[in-house]
Each structure stands twice: as structure tokens, then as C-alpha cells.
Amino acid sequence: xxxxxGILLILVLLTTGCSLKDRVSPDPPQDSxxxxxxxxERTSSEGEEAGEPDRRKTDEKKDVEKPGGKxxxxxxxxxxxxxxxxxxxxxxxxxxxxxxxxxxxxxxGLTVIFSHGLGGTRSDLGDYADMxxxxxxxxxxxDFRGGGFYSESDGSVQEMSVLTEEEDLEDVYDMVSELKGxxxxxxxxxxxxxxxxxxxxxxxxxxEGPAGLLLLYPAxxxxxxxxxxxxxxxxxxxxxxxxxxxxTRYAEDAAGMNVDQEIRGYRGPVLLMHGTEDVIVPYxxxxxxxxxxxxxxxxxxxxxxxxxxDRADRKQSMEDIRDFLREN
Numbered sequence: 183x184x185x186x187x188g189i190l191l192i193l194v195l196l197t198t199g200c201s202l203k204d205r206v207s208p209d210p211p212q213d214s215x216x217x218x219x220x221x222x223e224r225t226s227s228e229g230e231e232a233g234e235p236d237r238r239k240t241d242e243k244k245d246v247e248k249p250g251g252k253x254x255x256x257x258x259x260x261x262x263x264x265x266x267x268x269x270x271x272x273x274x275x276x277x278x279x280x281x282x283x284x285x286x287x288x289x290x291g292l293t294v295i296f297s298h299g300l301g302g303t304r305s306d307l308g309d310y311a312d313m314x315x316x317x318x319x320x321x322x323x324x325d326f327r328g329g330g331f332y333s334e335s336d337g338s339v340q341e342m343s344v345l346t347e348e349e350d351l352e353d354v355y356d357m358v359s360e361l362k363g364x365x366x367x368x369x370x371x372x373x374x375x376x377x378x379x380x381x382x383x384x385x386x387x388x389x390e391g392p393a394g395l396l397l398l399y400p401a402x403x404x405x406x407x408x409x410x411x412x413x414x415x416x417x418x419x420x421x422x423x424x425x426x427x428x429x430t431r432y433a434e435d436a437a438g439m440n441v442d443q444e445i446r447g448y449r450g451p452v453l454l455m456h457g458t459e460d461v462i463v464p465y466x467x468x469x470x471x472x473x474x475x476x477x478x479x480x481x482x483x484x485x486x487x488x489x490x491x492d493r494a495d496r497k498q499s500m501e502d503i504r505d506f507l508r509e510n
Contacts, residue, residue, distance in 0.1 A: 257318065258508045262288040264315040269322065273353045277336040281324030281354070283361075284311055290318030292393075292507060294308035295358055297351060297377030298323075299401070301330040307374055311498050319507070322358050326350050326377075332438070344404060346413040347380045355384070355391065370507065372396040375463065375488070379404060380443075382471075385448035389402045394510045395452040396503055399460055399488055405439040408432075442474050449476045451510040455499050457486025477507060 269283035281304060294314055298306045304323035311321045326347045327337025337346075351371075359366040371392045373381035378400025385392050452475045456468040465482060472480040481502050486495040 188246065205288065233306070233386060256508055256510070257290040258292070258314075258504050260288055260318045262286045262316060262318055266315075271326075271353075271357055273350075277327055279324055279327060279336070280334040280349060281322055281352060282311075284315035284319075284321035284323075285363075285402070286315050286318045288318050289320060289363060290414055291365055292318070292368050292370065293320040293322070293358060293364050294396075295351070295354060295371050296321065296323040297347070297371065297373035297381050298326065298329065298480055299375030299377050302377075303330055303332050303334070307372070309496070310372065310500065310503070314503070317504065320361075320364060322354065324350075324354055326380075341431055343432045343507065344376065344380055344383060344439075345435040346431070347376070348383045351384045352388075355388075356393070363476050368393050368394060369378075370394045372398070372503070374398040376401045376404065382445045385450070386445045388445070389447045392448070392450060394450055395448065396506060397452065397454050397468075397471075398490070398499065399456050399463050399465075400454070400468065400471065401463050402441045402471060403463045405436045405441060408436045409438065413494075442470075446474050452478045452482065453502065453506040454478060455481045455483070455490075455502060457483045457488065457490065457495065460488040462488040496507060 264284050264355070265288040266282050266284050268280070270278055270280040272278050296302055296304065296307050296311060303325050307323065311323055315321050324344065325333040325335040327335045327350055327405045328342035329335070329337075329347065330341045331339060335350075355369070355371075358364060359369060369392060371381040371385065371394075373379070373396075374399070378397035379402055381392075381395055382397060382400060382402075385395055431443075452471075454468040454472055454475075456463075456465040458465055468482075470482060472478040481499070483490070483495050483498060486492060490499055
């Protein structure tokens with residue numbers, strides 16, 4: 183059975199932190215200069231920013247002109263209460279996508295759509311959602327169809343892939359952009375692991391959409407992992423035989439995918455956050471992505487694992503997210 187194409191192995195890897203010493207991914211770069219924040223200068227011009235959204239008078243914002251005419255200085259430093267309510271909808275096929283909408287009392291005009299990782303749910307990034315909502319951002323978190331065994335959305339895990347999840351994100355983006363109080367020119371995407379890759383795929387296919395990307399240890403390794411199984415890597419195939427599910431679409435949609443080509447179309451600002459001790463998705467994948475993107479801010483966390491389980495790493499990533507949103 184050379185074409186063992188289930189998804190449970192990857193689920194186990196992403197949730198347990200299992201190391202793959204025989205992985206087909208490239209080795210992390212040895213140059214210590216990669217373990218720093220690297221900023222690539224933006225070369226494309228941007229259009230004028232849309233008008234200010236409806237905001238309370240106490241929410242003041244000072245705009246600073248940026249190259250290309252776009253203003254910066256988003257007010258991410260206010261403190262406010264917020265409400266969480268369920269916001270679900272059906273896609274065009276009648277399948278339900280369930281999510282939660284965070285609405286702050288004082289809005290700063292920014293909206294962030296969260297995408298969870300493989301096998302997860304919208305609750306996995308709840309602390310990030312709480313942090314940004316308390317700073318005035320409207321937040322929408324949701325469960326991908328078939329995105330995990332505890333997903334509340336419709337769909338089967340065996341029918342899920344990065345492309346079906348991109349379809350979900352497209353439906354979510356369209357829904358959110360029409361919500362009252364949302365400025366469609368100031369919608370950001372935040373994704374963790376596979377959700378980071380899905381967010382990047384969506385932005386690559388809709389380059390005029392998101393105002394920015396915030397990618398936590400994005401799983402750009404997935405096509406290489408799947409291709410390693412097809413090429414007959416013994417370690418991977420043994421694990422697949424043990425953990426494999428019967429679904430085939432996950433591997434079929436990822437096999438042969440050229441991540442560089444898929445994501446390079448997006449020219450807006452991107453924040454990449456990755457740890458040096460990530461044994462699931464080597465940080466070299468984010469280093470590579472930073473080279474592909476036109477405007478990338480790369481944050482490498484020394485000693486951090488996949489998921490930023492250490493509180494200090496998680497706290498630092500939240501600070502970096504706030505800085506990115508403040509400036510972009």
C-alpha cells in the first residue's frame with residue numbers, strides 16, 4: 183500500500199510533538215543570523231486607506247503616513263470589555279460552520295479571523311483572541327469542517343484537506359466582511375500550524391483581501407511530508423500504516439504542492455513566528471517563507487516548541503502580534 187493517504191499520523195505528530203528524524207524537510211539553517219527578527223522592505227505601492235469605521239469618541243488614533251500612502255498607527259493599546267457570542271452559518275452546500283464572534287465595547291477598527299491547526303478547534307487560540315478583543319479588535323474564531331474530531335462544524339475528518347479548509351476560510355472571510363462594524367480593508371488573518379498554511383494559501387489566491395497575515399509556526403511542511411510518504415520513506419510509511427485513516431483527499435490535495443508558488447502572490451505585510459525547537463514543522467520553513475514574501479517580519483524564538491507551550495514564548499508572541507498590528 184504505497185498510497186497510504188490518511189491524516190491521523192499528521193494529527194498525532196501535531197498534537198504529541200513526536201520527532202521525525204527521517205523527515206524529508208530541509209535542515210534548519212546554521213547561520214545564527216537567521217535566529218533574529220528580519221524585516222524585508224516593501225517594494226509595492228499601496229492604495230489609500232478606506233475611511234474610518236464607526237468608533238467611540240474616546241478611542242483616539244494618530245495616523246502616521248507610511249510609504250505608498252497607507253497610514254499606520256493602529257490603536258492596539260486601548261483596554262476594553264468585550265462580548266462573545268456564537269456566530270454560525272451555512273455554506274452554499276448547506277453545511278454548517280460554527281464559530282464565535284468577539285465584539286469589544288470600544289473598537290479600534292481592526293478585525294482578525296483566527297484559523298486553528300490540524301485536529302484542533304477554535305478554542306485552541308482562545309488566549310490570543312481574548313488578548314486582541316480586550317485591545318479593541320473584533321475577532322472571529324471558527325471550527326473548520328472536519329478539522330478535528332472535536333470540531334463542532336459539519337464535515338468529516340476523512341474528507342478534510344488544506345484545500346477544503348481554504349474553501350471554509352473563503353466562506354468565513356466573505357461572511358465576516360459583511361458584518362456590521364467591520365471595515366473590509368482592515369481584516370487580518372491569524373493562523374496556527376495548518377491554519378497558518380491555510381491562511382497563507384487564501385492570501386495567495388486573494389492578494390487584495392487581507393490587510394495582513396499573522397502566522398504562528400505555519401505548517402508549510404505538509405506537502406514535503408506527504409511527498410515523503412509517496413517516495414517510500416520507510417519511517418513515514420510505517421507510521422502511516424499504524425495511524426492511517428481511510429480518507430485520501432488530505433494527501434491527494436497536498437501532494438506535489440509548491441508552497442512558494444502558492445503563497446508568493448500576497449504582497450501585504452506578513453508576521454512569521456516560529457521556534458527553533460519545533461520538531462513538527464522545522465523553523466527553516468518560516469525562514470524560507472520570509473524570503474518568498476515581499477514584506478515579511480520573521481520572529482524566531484530560541485528554544486520554543488511547536489505550539490509555544492512555554493508561557494514566556496506565548497507571551498512574547500502576543501507582544502509581537504500587538505507590535506505588528508500597531509504598525510501595519
